[in-house]
Amino acid sequence: MNAPPLAPRRLWWLGAGFALWCSALVVLYAVHAIGCRFAWASGSLRLTLAALLLAHMIAIGWLWHRFSLAMRGPGQTPIGAFVHAVIVWTLVAALVSAIIALAPALLLTTCT
C-alpha cells in the first residue's frame, strides 16, 4: 500500500530551527535593551539572558531529537525522508549557530 503523501504543513518545519535562532537573537536583544534602559543589576540581567538563551537551545535541541527519531521510523517516502533530513540538518545548524553567536557574548560587560 502507498504511504500517504507528506502533508504540506510539514514544510513549515524546514524553518523551525532558524526561526528559533532568530527568536533567540531578537528576544536577547530586546531584553538586553530593556534591562539596560531600566538599569537592571548586571548579574541578574546576565542571568536572565543566559536563561532565555538556554530555553531556546533546549527548544531547538528537543526538536532535533524528535525529528531524528522520526527519521528512523518505518514507512518513509523518499520525499518524507528528504524533508526530514533537511529539517534535522537545519536544526543542527541552528543550534550550533545559536551557541557560537549568542553564548560567548554573555560574558561581556552588560551595558556599556
Added chain:
Amino acid sequence: MSEHVDPASNESPALRLHRQLSAIWATGPGLQRLAAVNHSVIGVRMMVTSFAFFAIAGVLGMLTRVQLATPNSDFMTPEIYNQVFTVHGTMMLFLFAIPMVESFAVYLTPKILGTRDFAFPRLTAYGYWCYLFGGSIVTLSLLFGVAPDGGWFMYTPLSSNVYSPGINADVWLLGITFVEISALSLAVEIVVSILKMRAPGMSLDRMPIFAWYILVTAMMMIVAFPPLILASILLEAERAFGLPFFDPTRGGNPLLWQHLFWLFGHPDVYIIFLPMAAVLSTIIPVFARRELVGYRAIVVAIIALAFLSFGIWVHHMFTVGIPHLALAFFSAGSVIVAVPTAVQVFAWLATLAHGKPRWDVPMLYIFGFFFVFVMGGLTGVMLAVVPFDWQAHDTYFVVAHMHYVVGGALAFPMLAGLYYWLPLLTGRAAVGRLSVVAFWIIFIGFNLTFFLMHLTGLLGMPRRIYTYHGFEGWNGLNLLSSLGGFVMTIGFAVLVIDLFVQVRYGRRAQRNPWGATTLEWAMRLPPPSYAFASIPHLGEGGGPADADELRLSLARGEGYLGSTRNGWQEALGVHATSGEPEQLIVLPQPTYLPLVTGVATAAAVLGFLFKAYWLSLGWAIVVIALLVLAAQRSGHARDLGPLPIGKGLSVPPHTEVEGSPPWIALVCTLVIDGTLFTSLLFGTLYVWTGLRGTPPAMPAPDMVRVAILAIALIVAAAIARRSLRALVGGAMPMGSVAMTILALLVAIFAGMGLIARIVPAPTEHALGATASALVGFVIFHAIAGLVFLISNLLRMRGGYVSQRRTLDLRLTRGWLDYTAVTGLIALGLFIALPGLVGVLELHP
C-alpha cells in the same frame, strides 16, 4: 468540451495542437500587447526595463566618478551631486537589482517547473506596470531637479521635513513603495506557483535546485519588504501630516528608521544573491558535465542563509551607540553567515573539480563571479568585526565592499545566465568572439574602479562627499578609479553590441544547445506562448534524460492537458510536496485590467506626491473597485466536477478544492501583513524605550469605544465563520454577509472615534502618533474586510459561489480571523501604552 487531437488529420498532431494552443494563449498584436499577462512576455519586459534602469543608473554612477576624478571639481553643484548619487544607488538597487532577479524568476520559473504560466497572470502584469510607473516617477524627478537627495537609505532626520523640505524625499518614499508593491505581488505569485504548479511527479526532493532558490528568495521578500514599507508609510505620514515617529524633538526616534530600513536592507543583499546563486547552481553542473554536488546541503544552506541574513541587520548600525554585548551578538552572527555561503561556493567548486568542465562565455562570467564575490565576501567578514567596522564605517572601503558583493553576487552571474539562456530567449546562438572581449573589459574595468576604493577608504576618504581638497593622498587613486569606471562602461557597450549582433545576425540555435537536463530546454526555441504543448510527468530519473525525445512527445500532446477545451488557458495544480496532480487551474485571458489598475495606482501615488490627498483617496477607491471587478471575472459560474486532464486522470477545477492557489496566496498575504504588524509593534515599543526626560501625560483611552471595537471585530469574525458553515450546509448566506458588513462598519466608526480622542494628539508627540498608528492599522483591516464582503455579495449574486465553490467565503473568513487577532493585540498594546509610560516615569 474536450477537443482531442485527431490523428487522422492531414496536419501533424503537433502542428495542429500548436495552432489551437497559440490561438488561446498568444497575446494579440498592436495595442493588444498592452493587455499581455503571459509570464514570458512580462518576464522579457521586466528584463528590458530593468536593463534600461541599469543603463540610466550606470550613467549616473559615471557622473559621480567624473565629479570625484579630480580634487576641487565643480563639474556638478553639491545639490545636483546629492541627487545623482542618491538616485544612482536607489535605481541600482530598487529599479535594477531586485526587478532584474525577479525578471529571471518570472521568465524562467514556470518553464523550469514544467508548467505553462504563473498562478496569477494578471497580478504578474499589475506588478510589472507598478514597477514601470514607480521607476518612471523616480527617473523623471531627476529631470525636474526634484530627485531624492538624502542617500539611498534615506536616514532620518535628514530625510524629515525639517532638513529635506520639498518633494525630493517624498519621491523616494512613494516611488519606492510603489515598486515594492510590485515586488511583493511577484513574490506571492512565485511562492504559490512553485508550491502548486510544478510538473506532475516533481516532488520537492526532485525539484530543480533553481526552484528551491527562487522559493526561498520569494519567501524572504515576503518577510523583508514589509518593514521598509512600514518605515516609508510612517515617514511619509510624518512628512505629510506631521506625525512625529522619527522626530526626536517630539518624542520620536530617528534610529527607528535605521532599524526598519536594515531589517529590509540586509536580507535584501541575499534576496539579490540567491536567485543568482540559483543561476550558478543551474549552469555550473551543465558546464561541468556532472550533477551538482551536495543538493541537500545546498537546500539546508539556503534556508540557513535566509534566516541568518535577517538576524544580522544591526551590523549596519555598529556605530550608533549599542552596548558591546549586543554588538557581539550581531558581529558573531555576521561572521557565521559566511558559512552557508561558503557551503555553496565549495559545492560549485566540487562540481567543477569532479566534472569535465568545458569553457564557453557563461563560464568566463562564472570565473568573474568567483573572483569578485569571494573578495566582497572577505571584506564583508572584515566589516563584521566591530573594531574594524568602527574604523572603516562610512568610508570608501564600505563602498568598495558593497560594489564587490553586489557586482559579484549579481552582475557576473546575471551575465553568465544571460548568455546561457539567450538561445532560449531569442532562438539564436552566439556569432563571434565579441562576448569574450566584452567580458575582459568589464572584468578589468570593474576591478580597477572598485578595488582602489578599498585603498581610498583605508586612507580615510568618507563616502558621499561632494569633493576633496587634493592634499589627502587620494588624487591618483580617485583618478584611476574613475578611469576604471569608463573602461567598465566601454565593456558594457561592447556587450550590448554583442547582444545586438547575436539577436540580429546569430544563426538559429540548435535545440538544447548546452545539453542541459532542466525542462525549459524541452520546448521549441524561442518558446511558444503556452510554453509546453502538454505538461510532462517526471519519471524516476528526475529531469528529462533525453530532452529531444521528451520535447517531441510533449509537442504531440502526449503529456497532461494535451488538448484544448472551451478556449480555456489551462494549467495543472499539484500536491505541494509529492507533486501529484490534484486540480485543474484555469488561468485568465489577456486583459487591460492590470494596466488600468496600474495607471489608477500611479494616479493615487502622484496625488499624494503633490499633496492632493482627496484626489489620491479617490484614485485609491478606483483601484479597490478595479480589484473587486477583477475578482468578479475569476472562477466558474457553475459546478463542474472532475474534468479529464489526460493519461486517464480527472481532477476538479481549483475553485472546487481546498488548498487552491488563491488560498495559499492569502496565507502569503497574511504573512506579509503579519510582518508589517510585528514591525509596527516593534516600532511602538522602540519609541517607548527611547523616550527620555519626562514623557507627556497619557490618560487611559476611552474604554467603551475600545470595547465596542474589539467586540465588533470578534462578532464579524464569528459571523463570517457561520456564513461559511451555512454555505457548506447548502444555504446561500447573503444575510449573514450583510450582518458582517454591519459589524465591520461599527468597528470602523468606533476606531475613528478612538483616534479623535487620543492624548497627546498624534501630531504633538510620538506616543500619540504610535497609538493612532495602532488603531489605524485595525481600521484599515476592517475596511479591507468590507471590500472582501462586498466582493462576496457580488459573486454570490453572479452564481460564482456554491456549496462546492466555497473559496470566496473561506478567504473572507481567513482575513477576518486575522483582523480580529491582530486587532485585539493592537488594542491591547494601545490600552497598555499609558501604563508603560507610567513605568518610564519611575525609571527616568
